[in-house]
Amino acid sequence: MGNLREKKKQTNNSLCSVFQSVNMDESRSLAGYAESASSVGSNESVHTQGKVTRGTKPVLFPNSDIDGLLECPVCSNSMYPPIQQCPSGHTLCFECKSKVNNKCPICRKEIGDIRCLALEKLAVSLHLPCTYHHLGCEEIFPYYSKQKHEAQCIFRPYSCPHPGSDCSVTGDIPNLLAHLRENHKVDLQTGCTFNHRYVKQDPCSVDNVSWTLTLFNCFGHYFCLHFEAFRLGTEPVYMAFLRFMGEESDARKFGYCLEVGGDGRKLIWQGVPRSIRTHHRSIRDSHDGLIVQRSLALAFSGGDRKELKLRVTGRIWKEL
Structure with a gap:
């Protein structure tokens, strides 16, 4: 139980630090964010811990803490809108909501129709390497474009x-x-x-x-x-x-x-x-x-x- 609280604390701290580092215009709609993420941006990059900054967009390396925040605890796949959230703040992907009978897999509370807009907006700001980078793919994509690429990536097994x-x-x-x-x-x-x-x-x-x-x-x-x-x-x-x-x-x-x-x-x-x-x-x-x-x-x-x-x-x- 202590380990679970500590892990939750670390996750919340990571999420807070991310929100502090991402400069976002709240007046823009989520659709506008997704559209603006369609291009990778500048080729110049600065390496920091766990990520690369391309222009104003953070680029995450695999296995980084922030990347883990967007992983569904049920299917272990990346979450895409509408990202679901329980009353305690735990998240999971929409497809897995019915798999767990609308019960949070972590705290077992009833999952309603709450969307985690914060994570959805965070995802728009990210650029991630292809999952098959270890097999030779060197491409980097906006979060919401990565899945489409990986379905056709020539480096996939x-x-x-x-x-x-x-x-x-x-x-x-x-x-x-x-x-x-x-x-x-x-x-x-x-x-x-x-x-x-x-x-x-x-x-x-x-x-x-x-x-x-x-x-x-x-x-x-x-x-x-x-x-x-x-x-x-x-x-x-x-x-x-x-x-x-x-x-x-x-x-x-x-x-x-x-x-x-x-x-x-x-x-x-x-x-x-x-x-x-x-x-x-x-x-x-x-x-x-x-x-x-x-x-x-x-x-x-x-x-x-x-x-x-x-x-x-x-x-x-x-x-x-």
């Missing part, structure tokens, strides 16, 4: 591209490559051409989605070849497509083609690899790849058509 599970692992490309090979036992091949063979004993039974994944290293980049069997309505279908391990803008610098055939028949697909930023289910559902209906797949297999034998060949190239 990638999600594991493996389709076989809802894997929660994230990381950069080297870490994901090691994860895919060690944890998911995915093969890594070198070269810009491939020959993929898919065999299924009972091609009529596709109760759930099944898949294979292969990694390719070519042109100094990595690609994921997906081959999935699933139901399109009531009919089993087979689909192959390529994903690029990197950003969408870089993925568009490459092209690829897929070919499947047999028994005197051939089907060819040509397209552009999609970034692993796009979930494999989204690519599958948009049909952005080589799709083979079961009847045609059985024709490719030849023989008595009781066993599915598909051979998918392909090539990756770099666009000029």
